[in-house]
Amino acid sequence: MGGLTGSLEIAMQSLLAQQGALEVTSNNISNAHTPGYSRQTPVLVEDPSINEGSLVFGEGVSLQQIKSVRDNVLQLQLNQETGTQSQVNAYLGGMNQVATVFNETQGAGLQNVISQFFNSFQQLSTNPTDATLRQAVLTAGQNLATAFNQASASLGQIRTGLDQSVVQDVAQVNQLTSQIAALNPQIAEAQGIGQSANSLIDQRNDLISQLSGLVNTSVTDAGNGYVTVSTADGAPLVVGNQSFALTAQLDTQTGTEHVFSQGTPSYPGAPGTDITASIQSGDLGGLIQARDQGVASAQTNLDNLTAGIISSVNAQQARGYDLSGKAGAAFFTGSSSSNIAVANNFLSSQIAASSDGTVGSNGNALALANIQNDPIVNGQNPGDFYSNFVAGIGNQVSTATSQQTAVGLVMTQLQNQQTNISGVSLDEEAANLELYQNAYNASAQVVAAINTLTQTTINMATGA
């Protein structure tokens, strides 16, 4: 039995414990709105009791540890959903730009120039020798070529913009992985000497969450406070205290930036593996999907339409005769939307309106006009192909928009769940504050009481 001194020690221990608990509460309140912060709880434990004869005396309370409250499974889900949300947002951003190029609801797009071009041949058929009508065909052809060139250039600009974002994302990934790699040993060291690494773990979790927003990642606990981070297909990003930077390199075949992993001996295909195709989540995944699928598909369709028009118009030209009775020369040059042009020095008199060599014949002009009804692109006429092509882009935007809404709802739910688990409740902290304050006050009262008793005892000894 410790007597008054023992009681004093228990009270003092309690004061320290309550003080620590108050400190945790204060810290929680301070970080109530700090992103990535997980609320902390003081773990108060009863000190081991001591036996004196048949009596068992309690030895008070100690603040054993300060614990962060977090749900790792939920955090994992959040990271995955963050990746999906970023991917959808980035993809939709790119596709919305593509949709703007062909926004027929606002008068943009190619329907008008295609119609005007073929209709100019129809007009010419009413008077095949008319110089004005011939010039109108030439102008309509130039307008068509220019519009296709511009659409192609716009798609190219979108692709370039997405490419630049890929490079920026790769730089951001590298910055985040180097920060995670720096935190790994700090956490391990703190845990190794029994110190709390809660704030460092919060920081690392926040960085991993940001990383998930950029690229699909897999995080594994390597033990001793370390985590290993890799891309979904195993390309290492952080191992131990080392980060492995991704690099963006221009692919000469496609003319776009590809992402390469640095690799480690344990990663198959490393080093320098092109992991572009395997990045399917995060902002990077969305950018690559928009660039390599959305924009590329639009470009291919546009080029197919252009090639169909060029080849069929030129072939039909060759079947007819111009004003001088010569077989029709090629009207268009080029092979794709980027380089289609009316043939250099092509004169309006060279339009092969005649089907038999007589100047007033209009048979070939009609045939040229009717190309718009012929299945010249993937078994479809230019109008049907174009409307399906534009509707296809619209469908991609529409699907991605729906997906964006759905992912947003899931994210909100997960974030609410996480907030309910790890977020700071000011009500709860107020209650705790009151609780620990009361406990502190009570312990202080005990100290005061023991002080009085001690004084009384001393007075007894001195006869005061």
Add this chain to the structure above:
Amino acid sequence: MRIVYNPYTTLLQGIEQDRQALNTAMSQVSTGQKFNSIGADPQAVAGVIENNFEAANLDRYTQSVSSLQSQFQAAGSALDSVTQALTTTIGLGVQGANGTLNQNQRDAVAAQVSQIEQQVLGYANSRYQGTYLFAGTATTTQPYVQDSAPSSGIQYVGNTETNTVEIGDAQSVQQNLPGSTIFNASGADVFKGFNDLITTLQSGDTAGISNATSELQAAFSNVGLQRTFYSSTLQNLNTASYTLSQEQTNLTVQQNNLLAADPATAITNMTQDQVALDAALAAAGKVDQNSLLNYLK
């Protein structure tokens, strides 16, 4: 269950959704369109584009019809003049065959017929917007020229080809008749009739004058017959023009159904969205910021 009081996230999401809805409604009211991006309703957008192509098609047919109408009116007018000239000439032929005229008088009639022949020659070489109407498809070449080779003294140098112009889907009309069909039909050659009449008038051959007059009557009948091609085709063109106009109207209605916003609905939506946004903003302003901390002493 532990609940952390955090009303702002939900409120902000609500405000964002209300603003989005209000923007959409305002856009519908200001543009008169249900949607302004191809992602909003891809199926309707496909319909809009197809309608635009179809409208352009109708437009080209309409332009062709309009152009042909003018051309046919010009050709019809020229042939009307020819039939009038032939009527006059036949009258002169009947007069010339009358035995009471002396040679001087017949010569005067011959001179008059010759003048008329030149007028008819002019009609046969009629042009419309720089092209010869009765030259077949050799439209840049004057079809009838003076030439001593044929007995008529006038040679047809056009061709016998015809053009066809589309005036609708799978609907087309013949654009022209070659001059040879109109003016040089076998047994009804206009210029041979003129030439024979002039020659017989000058020679005083009354029987020949009668024969030449008969030739011109046959030519008159043939020109009249060929004239019906232009009048009946013009009638077809007028019908086609009306049909195309109706189709344009139908297409506009379809396009409106696909794209046009209903103004009443759009304005109602805008008002409702504005109210919803105001309510959300007001709610945000009245969020209870108290916690237990405010009540602990």
